[in-house]
Amino acid sequence: MAAAALVAVVAGGLGIAACEALPSMSQVSPAAAPEPSRGPTRAPAARSGRTGKITYPATGSRKWRTAPASKQTGGEHGMLLRYRVVVESDIKGLAVRAFADAVTATLDDPRGWTADGSLRLRRVGPGQAYDFTIYLATPRTRDRLCASSTDAYTSCRNGDTVVLNVARWVKAVPGFGAPLATYRQYMVNHEVGHRLGHGHELCPGRGEPAPVMQQQTLGMHGCTANPWPYRQGKRYTATPGAYDDAVPAPDTGLR
Numbered sequence: 001m002a003a004a005a006l007v008a009v010v011a012g013g014l015g016i017a018a019c020e021a022l023p024s025m026s027q028v029s030p031a032a033a034p035e036p037s038r039g040p041t042r043a044p045a046a047r048s049g050r051t052g053k054i055t056y057p058a059t060g061s062r063k064w065r066t067a068p069a070s071k072q073t074g075g076e077h078g079m080l081l082r083y084r085v086v087v088e089s090d091i092k093g094l095a096v097r098a099f100a101d102a103v104t105a106t107l108d109d110p111r112g113w114t115a116d117g118s119l120r121l122r123r124v125g126p127g128q129a130y131d132f133t134i135y136l137a138t139p140r141t142r143d144r145l146c147a148s149s150t151d152a153y154t155s156c157r158n159g160d161t162v163v164l165n166v167a168r169w170v171k172a173v174p175g176f177g178a179p180l181a182t183y184r185q186y187m188v189n190h191e192v193g194h195r196l197g198h199g200h201e202l203c204p205g206r207g208e209p210a211p212v213m214q215q216q217t218l219g220m221h222g223c224t225a226n227p228w229p230y231r232q233g234k235r236y237t238a239t240p241g242a243y244d245d246a247v248p249a250p251d252t253g254l255r
């Protein structure tokens with residue numbers, strides 16, 4: 001049933017926004033925690049909050065686990081949009097709720113899309129009505145969901161389907177110049193930004209923060225990494241447009 005609904009969304013020809021791509025995927029360090037310290041006398045406190053190693057195949061089964069609802073709603077005023085967060089079952093080493101909470105923390109952040117008081121975002125749980133879905137998908141399932149581009153590398157958005165590629169969640173991208181957590185915030189805000197109607201933008205100048213709708217996955221073009229649509233309480237945008245950046249090779253999974 002879920003699969004049928006999805007096909008309907010894709011086939012319905014809703015707006016497609018191809019999203020990002022990036023440079024080679026081989027070198028970025030995974031989100032997974034490093035091996036535990038071997039030092040016998042030292043408590044592993046610094047690592048204790050990390051998740052284990054995340055693994056995933058290149059092609060998943062398109063079966064999904066849905067996160068529970070969030071207790072609070074992001075934003076205080078304005079139109080309400082409800083979203084689900086789902087994770088493909090083949091992705092291991094990642095708790096669905098922990099992933100969903102990271103997504104929701106980004107969307108609820110005061111620098112996020114709800115900042116101007118015209119929008120509220122609420123994560124709903126299984127069986128509840130929703131306006132769009134945020135998928136964490138394997139690289140080839142990402143292609144199935146996005147339909148437009150089949151690079152198995154970038155994330156994307158297709159109508160009410162917001163797709164975060166687990167390869168990018170785990171590896172980020174070379175040349176981003178900021179921590180993995182920042183890249184994750186960026187990919188969430190960028191793809192949800194498409195769902196909210198925003199198109200791509202260009203780097204406004206060397207050394208300037210990149211607008212969140214710049215395809216920072218594919219190249220910084222002199223800008224510095226920026227995951228937020230609002231800065232110092234103001235909407236941060238730049239000239240509409242996209243670069244003709246090459247997309248790196250398809251991700252082949254992580255075991």
Ligand SMILES: [Zn+2]
Nearest residue numbers: 017018019020
């Ligand atoms: Zn995009």
